[in-house]
Amino acid sequence: SQQGEEDPQALSIQEGENATMNCSYKTSINNLQWYRQNSGRGLVHLILIRSNEREKHSGRLRVTLDTSKKSSSLLITASRAADTASYFCATDRVNNNDMRFGAGTRLTVKP
Amino acid sequence: EAQVTQNPRYLITVTGKKLTVTCSQNMNHEYMSWYRQDPGLGLRQIYYSMNVEVTDKGDVPEGYKVSRKEKRNFPLILESPSPNQTSLYFCASSPRTGRDGYTFGSGTRLTVV
Numbered sequence: 001s002q003q004g005e006e007d008p009q010a011l012s013i014q015e016g017e018n019a020t021m022n023c024s025y026k027t028s029i030n031n032l033q034w035y036r037q038n039s040g041r042g043l044v045h046l047i048l049i050r051s052n053e054r055e056k057h058s059g060r061l062r063v064t065l066d067t068s069k070k071s072s073s074l075l076i077t078a079s080r081a082a083d084t085a086s087y088f089c090a091t092d093r094v095n096n097n098d099m100r101f102g103a104g105t106r107l108t109v110k111p
Numbered sequence: 112e113a114q115v116t117q118n119p120r121y122l123i124t125v126t127g128k129k130l131t132v133t134c135s136q137n138m139n140h141e142y143m144s145w146y147r148q149d150p151g152l153g154l155r156q157i158y159y160s161m162n163v164e165v166t167d168k169g170d171v172p173e174g175y176k177v178s179r180k181e182k183r184n185f186p187l188i189l190e191s192p193s194p195n196q197t198s199l200y201f202c203a204s205s206p207r208t209g210r211d212g213y214t215f216g217s218g219t220r221l222t223v224v
Contacts, residue, residue: 043154043213092208097167098144101153
């Protein structure tokens with residue numbers, strides 16, 4: 001079963017706009033990670049936020065984590081056509097040794 | 112270059128013919144894992160390994176086997192493939208169990224006819 005569920009399933013925006021994707025999860029976590037996948041290729045790790053952190057930045061990426069609501073958001077600012085990809089959240093759950101991924105958000109950035 | 116290498120990249124096989132998908136990492140990572148990706152279902156974990164000779168089932172282990180005899184290698188074995196195992200498979204590794212980000216291989220697209 002999936003731990004993370006991304007919302008929306010698909011998002012289409014214009015270049016230069018901001019893109020926000022959300023992730024909800026069910027059980028307590030040690031950390032939450034976001035990954036990017038270009039069309040059938042391997043996933044690339046973007047950012048990791050630990051359970052005691054509320055916000056993290058990396059370049060144009062901003063991730064927030066609300067453990068009380070069991071949710072996270074990924075914001076991509078000033079999007080580019082090259083940001084077109086699928087984005088997945090993954091959770092490292094407390095007392096588990098596996099990593100659970102959601103079904104992903106498909107982001108399309110139009111030039 | 113630090114990487115996870117999977118082979119083959121594409122594979123078409125027939126039902127019941129045993130196959131192995133290889134996975135190797137050159138980063139001295141302790142943790143390795145196999146996932147399958149299907150449309151609408153995201154990535155589902157098949158097996159994972161926390162270290163040499165330590166493996167455990169993920170969410171969808173049926174029909175698969177793994178072994179971890181060396182730290183760098185984590186092959187995925189399908190003893191008798193069936194069409195419902197047609198999927199995109201990914202191997203991934205991490206320094207430690209989930210505590211660090213994964214490095215993913217490029218994927219193996221398997222078709223079982």
